[in-house]
Amino acid sequence: MNLFEFEPGREGFYGEYGGAYIPEILWRTFTELTTAFRKAKSDPGFWREYLNLTQTYSGRPTPVTCLKNISKMLNGAQIFTKREDLNQTGAHKINNVLGQGLLTARLGKNRVIAETGAGQHGVATATMAARFGFECVIYMGEEDVRRQRPNVFWMEQLGARVVPVTAGSRTLKDAINEALRDWATYFETTHYVLGTACGAHPFPEMVAWFQSIIGQEARQQMLNLTGQLPDAIYACVGGGSNALGIFQGFLCDPVKLVGVEAGGKGLHTGQHAARLAGKDGSPGVAQGYKSYFLQNMEGQMRTTHSIAAGLDYIGVSPILSHLSEKKVVQFEAADDEMAIKAAQLLMKYEGIIPALESAHAFAAAFKAAAKMRNDQIILVNLSGRGDKDIFNFAEALHDDKWIEFLKEKVKSYES
Numbered sequence: 001m002n003l004f005e006f007e008p009g010r011e012g013f014y015g016e017y018g019g020a021y022i023p024e025i026l027w028r029t030f031t032e033l034t035t036a037f038r039k040a041k042s043d044p045g046f047w048r049e050y051l052n053l054t055q056t057y058s059g060r061p062t063p064v065t066c067l068k069n070i071s072k073m074l075n076g077a078q079i080f081t082k083r084e085d086l087n088q089t090g091a092h093k094i095n096n097v098l099g100q101g102l103l104t105a106r107l108g109k110n111r112v113i114a115e116t117g118a119g120q121h122g123v124a125t126a127t128m129a130a131r132f133g134f135e136c137v138i139y140m141g142e143e144d145v146r147r148q149r150p151n152v153f154w155m156e157q158l159g160a161r162v163v164p165v166t167a168g169s170r171t172l173k174d175a176i177n178e179a180l181r182d183w184a185t186y187f188e189t190t191h192y193v194l195g196t197a198c199g200a201h202p203f204p205e206m207v208a209w210f211q212s213i214i215g216q217e218a219r220q221q222m223l224n225l226t227g228q229l230p231d232a233i234y235a236c237v238g239g240g241s242n243a244l245g246i247f248q249g250f251l252c253d254p255v256k257l258v259g260v261e262a263g264g265k266g267l268h269t270g271q272h273a274a275r276l277a278g279k280d281g282s283p284g285v286a287q288g289y290k291s292y293f294l295q296n297m298e299g300q301m302r303t304t305h306s307i308a309a310g311l312d313y314i315g316v317s318p319i320l321s322h323l324s325e326k327k328v329v330q331f332e333a334a335d336d337e338m339a340i341k342a343a344q345l346l347m348k349y350e351g352i353i354p355a356l357e358s359a360h361a362f363a364a365a366f367k368a369a370a371k372m373r374n375d376q377i378i379l380v381n382l383s384g385r386g387d388k389d390i391f392n393f394a395e396a397l398h399d400d401k402w403i404e405f406l407k408e409k410v411k412s413y414e415s
């Protein structure tokens, strides 16, 4: 199945979803970007350069690990995991950012901007900018700057300027608006590095393309390790980039693909970020694209909740909305508590500290594996490592001593 075969005149749409709903002032910039991206995509030299960079700088190919101990405990399917946590900066986000860095250089630009909520995408972008020698500005809601001190510290050490955004609710969506305003002013020299497979065309296609390296590697690795394709693949879904990354390797195979969203405090509580699993999401247009959103009847965006900051978002990739409607990908939700439990199993029995985002995928995969046969195989995308989640883990496990200690430590970052 080729996701990116467009109907004439409908470039950037996946069925009904996607598109580019952008202010007129940004049209030229988007056209320029789309042209450069098309050229790069059809140039094998560009992909070779990309591969070389990810291999020499970010440790690709990342390995696949068999979860021997947990598989034995569950006595069901054999569980394997693709180790995106072993990338430079600790998650899959660097794949996309390095690709966009190469494209920025091809565009002849020397300044990059990005928005960040939890700070992970900001750190990845600042890392890339340092390596490429670009000027870098990161927009971040004032509230998030306060909550994510360690990440702000590292972005600044990496040479980026972090701009706290004081408008609105002082969180991610206000930071996005501010970044777009910057882009509209300085587009001649500046590229906007979007962090996930959302936003206006060509971003969903472009981010998904850079992340497809995960699935390309994983398919070959699974064949080498097990002599067969997995029966099912699980990945967590925030904006959708790591999930699309691994799924793309298997779209032509008879493999069950499962996207796992944040069930938060439970789908019945309204405090979650399940746009495609459950019944709360509905189609709409926001932030430049058409997709499923968590919104009220008037189209106002609702507040979302997840213990994992990277999954806590109102929208989802238009490509996944399409694949959901076509029943190519199934969606489930795992709640905060299940994610913590899955992470504890991985730490204690496999020596792996997963990001809380990734732990959602494992929670759903463990549940499924227990009901499967020993000769069946599940592959889970481990999108990132959990060091960044130390506060949330301590809080969820009610480790008050640690919470106090960590708060003191973070204060010392501020002085």
Ligand SMILES: *Cc1c(COP(=O)(O)O)cnc(C)c1O
Binding pocket: 091, 092, 093, 120, 195, 196, 197, 236, 237, 238, 239, 240, 241, 242, 243, 310, 311, 355, 357, 358, 383, 384, 385
């Ligand atoms: C940002 C992030 C996610 C969510 O983003 P996607 O675009 O849905 O992949 C998931 N896992 C980790 C570790 C992240 O940092």
